[in-house]
Amino acid sequence: MSNIGSYDDRLKNFSWSIAEKELGYKPGDTINIGWYCTDRICQLGKANKTALIWEGRDEDNMRKYSFNDLRILSNTFGAFLRSLGIHDGDRVCLFMDKVPELYIGFLGILKIGAVAQPLFSAFGDESLYVRLENAGTKAIITTRKHASKVQKILDKLPKLEHIIVIDDEGKKALKEKEIAFLLDKATPVEHFDVFPAKAESHSLLHYTSGTTGQPKGVKHVHYSLISQYLTAKWVLDLLDDDIYWCTADPGWVTGTSYGIIGPWSLGITQCVKDSGFSAETWYRFIEKHKISMWYSAPTAIRSLMKAGNEVVRQFDLSSLRHLASVGEPLNAEAVIWSDKMIGKPFHDTYWQTETGSIMITNFPGMKIRPGSMGKAFPGLTSAILDADTFEPITEVNKPGLIAFRFDWPARLRTYWNNQETFDKKFKNGWYITGDRSTIDKDGYFWFIGRDDDVINTGGHLVSPFEVESALLEHEAVAESAVVAKPDEVNMEVVKAFVTLKPGFVASDELELEIMNFIRKKLSPLAMPQEIEYMDLLPKTRSGKIMRRVLHAKEWGEEIGDISTLEND
Amino acid sequence: MPDINEMKKSILQYVIKEYAEEDDDVTFDTPLISGGLVDSFSMVSLKRFLEVKYKISIPDERATPEAFDNVTKIANLVLEYL
Numbered sequence: 001m002s003n004i005g006s007y008d009d010r011l012k013n014f015s016w017s018i019a020e021k022e023l024g025y026k027p028g029d030t031i032n033i034g035w036y037c038t039d040r041i042c043q044l045g046k047a048n049k050t051a052l053i054w055e056g057r058d059e060d061n062m063r064k065y066s067f068n069d070l071r072i073l074s075n076t077f078g079a080f081l082r083s084l085g086i087h088d089g090d091r092v093c094l095f096m097d098k099v100p101e102l103y104i105g106f107l108g109i110l111k112i113g114a115v116a117q118p119l120f121s122a123f124g125d126e127s128l129y130v131r132l133e134n135a136g137t138k139a140i141i142t143t144r145k146h147a148s149k150v151q152k153i154l155d156k157l158p159k160l161e162h163i164i165v166i167d168d169e170g171k172k173a174l175k176e177k178e179i180a181f182l183l184d185k186a187t188p189v190e191h192f193d194v195f196p197a198k199a200e201s202h203s204l205l206h207y208t209s210g211t212t213g214q215p216k217g218v219k220h221v222h223y224s225l226i227s228q229y230l231t232a233k234w235v236l237d238l239l240d241d242d243i244y245w246c247t248a249d250p251g252w253v254t255g256t257s258y259g260i261i262g263p264w265s266l267g268i269t270q271c272v273k274d275s276g277f278s279a280e281t282w283y284r285f286i287e288k289h290k291i292s293m294w295y296s297a298p299t300a301i302r303s304l305m306k307a308g309n310e311v312v313r314q315f316d317l318s319s320l321r322h323l324a325s326v327g328e329p330l331n332a333e334a335v336i337w338s339d340k341m342i343g344k345p346f347h348d349t350y351w352q353t354e355t356g357s358i359m360i361t362n363f364p365g366m367k368i369r370p371g372s373m374g375k376a377f378p379g380l381t382s383a384i385l386d387a388d389t390f391e392p393i394t395e396v397n398k399p400g401l402i403a404f405r406f407d408w409p410a411r412l413r414t415y416w417n418n419q420e421t422f423d424k425k426f427k428n429g430w431y432i433t434g435d436r437s438t439i440d441k442d443g444y445f446w447f448i449g450r451d452d453d454v455i456n457t458g459g460h461l462v463s464p465f466e467v468e469s470a471l472l473e474h475e476a477v478a479e480s481a482v483v484a485k486p487d488e489v490n491m492e493v494v495k496a497f498v499t500l501k502p503g504f505v506a507s508d509e510l511e512l513e514i515m516n517f518i519r520k521k522l523s524p525l526a527m528p529q530e531i532e533y534m535d536l537l538p539k540t541r542s543g544k545i546m547r548r549v550l551h552a553k554e555w556g557e558e559i560g561d562i563s564t565l566e567n568d
Numbered sequence: 569m570p571d572i573n574e575m576k577k578s579i580l581q582y583v584i585k586e587y588a589e590e591d592d593d594v595t596f597d598t599p600l601i602s603g604g605l606v607d608s609f610s611m612v613s614l615k616r617f618l619e620v621k622y623k624i625s626i627p628d629e630r631a632t633p634e635a636f637d638n639v640t641k642i643a644n645l646v647l648e649y650l
């Protein structure tokens with residue numbers, strides 16, 4: 001029997017107070033996520049239980065932490081931050097690979113009531129700059145390897161007071177605003193005055209990309225714990241003796257909601273592998289640590305499929321009990337493949353940075369419909385809305401916009417310094433996700449695609465506007481347009497169309513140069529995987545580039561109305 | 569036909585210049601993909617570099633994380649298409 005039991009019974013009797021009661025929380029109480037993930041678990045008698053098994057690039061480089069270790073070390077981290085004058089409400093960025101200090105630092109930030117701002121460590125200096133500048137970040141916690149990117153943009157960030165380097169062993173002189181902090185050499189702090197966060201206290205700032213404008217800071221609060229705890233229990237089906245592996249990086253929301261908060265608020269042992277992808281490395285990791293619950297992404301699953309069945313057969317994966325996936329729609333072939341080759345099907349989960357927790361899923365114990373997103377989590381009021389009237393569509397299998405009533409605990413509270421964009425997310429009292437789907441006669445959602453130009457590559461959203469703007473900063477590029485291109489593994493990848501300035505000649509060498517320019521400036525995700533040179537970009541008579549014409553070309557779709565096209 | 573040792577040196581030099589961070593120690597046998605130095609997205613630019621430099625075309629099905637996992641393996645792959 002799964003944790004959720006009967007989905008239909010849960011629907012009838014659901015209240016978020018189920019989670020509140022299990023967590024011993026009453027409205028009006030303090031609710032600090034950092035405390036719930038460490039101190040409370042110790043109080044429940046699990047102080048010596050393993051919380052984190054961390055493995056580096058080299059599999060012999062391994063560290064283990066108990067929940068008591070997490071409690072003391074997050075206290076220690078928090079005390080250090082306080083000693084720098086960082087206090088509640090200050091934004092503190094985490095910018096590093098998946099090392100233990102990332103997870104412990106995250107909890108330490110929350111314990112002092114500051115706001116954790118995790119950023120993907122592969123971001124280039126421009127991507128880093130716009131997010132730090134927008135957040136008014138006071139401190140950044142990083143490693144020597146990534147500190148140089150911060151130094152490059154430091155002059156433009158007057159609000160950034162501290163660059164905390166967690167692996168500086170004194171071999172080189174510290175640079176401007178840098179402070180070395182070695183967690184394992186710091187004096188352990190046994191007793192700590194945890195910030196008495198209330199339900200609506202700001203906890204997290206994750207950045208996500210939209211069609212236009214700069215990335216948006218998604219504001220979450222400590223009360224999100226209620227959703228994250230219950231969805232981790234009912235959807236990921238975590239049990240006390242599970243060994244759990246969430247492959248997501250905490251630079252993205254999955255890595256915090258379900259790579260830190262969900263599992264640790266349940267007192268679950270989790271594993272982290274700090275390395276890149278290889279099928280053999282991943283299978284070996286599962287076999288070695290006897291992982292029982294695995295939460296991964298369609299891109300990774302398709303890469304495992306691509307690596308071949310001979311590889312998977314070399315490993316004993318019988319410890320796996322339950323599998324789930326997130327990021328972009330999970331195709332039916334991947335579900336069928338994992339059922340056949342691993343012995344368990346992946347369960348798709350759908351949610352967003354903005355929702356903070358899983359919204360639609362194929363629940364454990366419920367028959368999976370391969371290719372379907374599943375059903376809405378109990379307690380949510382969901383609908384498919386007509387794109388013109390924003391009224392719910394009652395007809396089955398008719399496409400529309402996925403929307404929810406805005407009342408679940410982990411929902412975003414606003415976009416940081418951007419209330420106007422936040423307000424635009426609502427129509428007729430519905431929160432509009434920006435994704436389109438249908439619902440079948442049994443209530444299963446079937447994903448269709450985005451309702452805007454945002455590119456979903458490997459489960460990460462990339463703004464075409466951001467890439468187009470960066471392209472224009474290259475000396476050879478006169479004009480640019482960026483669209484999604486279909487991709488077997490990543491679902492979509494970035495494709496750019498450019499015109500060149502006089503004096504520059506289209507060539508393969510220039511294409512490579514522009515690709516690397518974007519990769520370093522923004523991130524590898526944003527790097528165009530292909531650049532097509534054009535003499536003219538399709539534009540309206542008013543001069544606006546018609547991305548949809550280029551998108552249709554890439555996807556083999558009808559171009560539609562081009563009566564406003566200037567240069568046809 | 570280029571000398572494989574020269575080719576390895578040239579590829580290593582490019583990897584260090586384009587993908588390594590300060591203090592990264594990269595050798596011919598350093599795991600690039602599984603080690604996290606080059607991610608799957610960046611692998612596309614590395615493949616493009618090889619194709620431009622050696623005037624070859626590497627089929628997508630051969631451009632796997634395993635085949636690109638270190639400089640020695642990459643050089644051997646390039647040799648197949650010269």
